[in-house]
Amino acid sequence: MSCASLRHRFEEEKKAGLTFARALEIYQDLSGSVDAHRVELEELQARQGDPERVRYLREHIIEGEKLLTEMRALRLH
Numbered sequence: 001m002s003c004a005s006l007r008h009r010f011e012e013e014k015k016a017g018l019t020f021a022r023a024l025e026i027y028q029d030l031s032g033s034v035d036a037h038r039v040e041l042e043e044l045q046a047r048q049g050d051p052e053r054v055r056y057l058r059e060h061i062i063e064g065e066k067l068l069t070e071m072r073a074l075r076l077h
Helices: 003-016 020-046 051-072
Strands: none
Touching: 003 020, 003 051, 020 051
8 A cells, every 4th residue: 555545544544533453553554565665666776777766666755754753653642
């Protein structure tokens, strides 16, 4: 799932009342997505792949890392 889709799902869940279990599930999905993007980026860079795809992956990694940071800062009440 894309980082943008996961952000949307996270925001929707927050509005509806985010549970710890759902936050953890989204976090794990997002972490896996970011890791997959990193691997793909490394492979593209190693073979000097499409610069547009490299840019796209970098943007998604940055977006995903921002959401991971936001999720790590969540506080339970």
